[in-house]
Amino acid sequence: MEEKIAVELKNISFGYSQDITNIDDISFKVKRGEYLTLIGHNGSGKSTIARLITGLLLQRSGDINILGETMTDDNVLRLRKNIGIIFQNPDNQFIGSSVRDDIAFGLENDCVAEDRMEAIVDEYSQKVGMKNFLDKEPTNLSGGQKQRVAIAGALARHPQILIMDESTSMLDPKGKRGILDLIHRIKKEDENLTIISITHDIQEAYDSDHVIVIASGKKILDGTPDEVFNNSQRMIDLKLDIPFFKKLNIELENKGLAKYKSNSLESLVNKLCR
Ligand SMILES: Nc1ncnc2c1ncn2[C@@H]1O[C@H](COP(=O)(O)OP(=O)(O)O)[C@@H](O)[C@H]1O
Ligand SMILES: [Mg+2]
Known part of the structure; x- marks a missing residue:
């Protein structure tokens, strides 16, 4: 069976002004139901x-596919x-005078009927x-x-893709x-929910399904957490953090304790304490 792709970037380049390239020929695929972490x-x-994936910015070149459809001016809103x-700052996403209003806000935008709103x-x-x-x-x-309220507001609209x-x-x-x-709990309940999490939390990245490392607008590494973090030297060269036990592995090897x-x-603890 063909694997379903939630998001695909094909050779995406973008600059906030004409003489600058902020995103440089980036391609990657996110499968449906996958938990992707973007680090950098x-x-x-x-x-x-x-912003490019959500169509809030328009790429200079390349294509973006969302759930199998190439994004165009005509279908971007849909x-x-x-x-x-x-987003990062929970204070920037509140507009209502009560938690109830906040969660309902997106539903009102989607014209959900008043009587269904309360149950949702x-x-x-x-x-x-x-x-x-x-x-x-x-x-x-x-x-x-x-942030919990923001998550409730986002999920209440039944998105197939959640970007954090x-x-x-x-x-x-x-x-x-x-x-x-x-x-993780919500993800278990809905296996098809695709998550794209931009994070500095190396443990979150290690616990995800797929990790992509971005540096200076380019894709540097793309793979499973093990594939990416086994490239420890590359991560260290990029001055990016790696999981604690990986650092300890390197130090042990340096001391002849491979x-x-x-x-x-x-x-690791089990081996050391045996
Ligand atoms: N609205 C903007 N106008 C001009 N340049 C921007 C704007 N937003 C971000 N940039 C620039 O684009 C680059 C990438 O920024 P951003 O995507 O916010 O990085 P990150 O989320 O990884 O911290 C940076 O050099 C930043 O200064
Ligand atoms: Mg950012």
């Missing part, structure tokens, strides 16, 4: 890629309905653990709670863990 330094072009986006808002606030906050003012919520642009980077470790656990090298932190 600030300014490397990750958010620009997200294709965009398949995509939900959650209930269902999604429940999913993200914010049902008891429906009448609260969004401004009084913690960062993690605001550094959605956990402003949260403390506990808030971050909470959001990532929530995403026999302790392991595929996870857990197995």
